[in-house]
Amino acid sequence: MTITEDGATETRPRRRNMRAPEREQAILDEAIRFFAEQGFAGQTRELAKRMGITHSAIYRHFPSKEALIERVYEHVYxxxxxxxxxxxxxxxxxxxxxxxxxxxxxxxxxxxxxxxxxxxxxxxxxxxxxxxxxxxxxxxxxxxxxxxxxxxxxxxxxxxxxxxxxxxxxxxxxxxxxxxxxxxxxxxxxxxxxxxxxxxxxxxxxxxxxxxxxxxxxxxxxxx
Structure with a gap:
């Protein structure tokens, strides 16, 4: 539950728990959009923030930024x-x-x-x-x-x-x-x-x- 600027309360929907393959695909899909907008100077920490996940969650699926970029190449190209x-x-x-x-x-x-x-x-x-x-x-x-x-x-x-x-x-x-x-x-x-x-x-x-x-x-x- 959060409090809005006018003092009202609202309940945010809980993020659906994803299985590992789904989470990995979600990170990849968002990384494609992120790199297309920010370029490769964009940091994975910012990608994690954008997705509302921890930075370490990315590295559970992709051991490095280079590994994530390689998957982007395979998927997009x-x-x-x-x-x-x-x-x-x-x-x-x-x-x-x-x-x-x-x-x-x-x-x-x-x-x-x-x-x-x-x-x-x-x-x-x-x-x-x-x-x-x-x-x-x-x-x-x-x-x-x-x-x-x-x-x-x-x-x-x-x-x-x-x-x-x-x-x-x-x-x-x-x-x-x-x-x-x-x-x-x-x-x-x-x-x-x-x-x-x-x-x-x-x-x-x-x-x-x-x-x-x-x-x-x-x-x-x-x-x-």
Whole structure:
């Protein structure tokens, strides 16, 4: 029972006792929101206060702040990565432009999320390795396979004959960054950004493929 400012009394509902897995998930869910708002400079003591639990209660489930951040990475990033994306990029039975449109439409559905984007940015600013690990995954499963697929699309030498060069991969990072920047505008800058992305993705991919058809043969010839 508590006394309000006007002298009245009120009874606060008792917090429901949670089983250990439920408590752990509740801490994780709140940590995701907390880090998305405060960044990784936010302290677990403040997280505990925000949840109305003791600081030690967090460490009964997560032995360190680093362990909690690792679970955030697994839950927010790895769980949203679709195992079908790699085979989609590699499927040369369909035109690459079509595959890229499908990939980026599915990708934005997974990553255009307030907490996902802000944690990603805060991670890069604080040198937490969430950003670098995730970008390594993008490079290995999307960027480099897409570069190889583009070579095949244009009947250019395979990467086993002429290895990928930085100019090639940077072309694809440019496409990837163009799509992701819409999320940055929306969730970091709080600036107007389009909501219906289907046609915007189609335009971005089409412009990329047209430009690559003009530039890529020259790049590969120079590398070869």
């Amino acid at each position: 790895l769980s949203r990565w679709k195992s079908s994306w790699g085979p989609l990029i590699a499927d040369r039975s369909r035109p690459l432009e079509q595959r890229l449109r499908q990939f980026y439409r599915e990708y934005v559905e997974q990553v255009f999320d307030h907490d996902w984007v802000r944690i990603f940015v805060f991670s890069g600013l604080r040198s937490v390795d969430i950003t670098s690990r995730y970008l390594d995954k993008v490079r290995g499963e999307v960027i480099e396979p897409a570069c190889a697929a583009l070579r095949a699309e244009f009947d250019l030498p395979d990467i086993s004959e002429v290895p990928l060069c930085e100019r090639e991969t940077e072309m694809f990072w440019g496409l990837h960054g163009r799509v992701f920047y819409i999320a940055i505008r929306r969730y970091v800058y709080q600036a107007p950004a389009p909501r219906d992305l289907d046609e915007i993705i189609s335009d971005a991919v089409r412009i990329f493929v047209i430009g690559a058809r003009e530039v890529l043969p020259e790049i590969v010839r120079r590398e070869g």
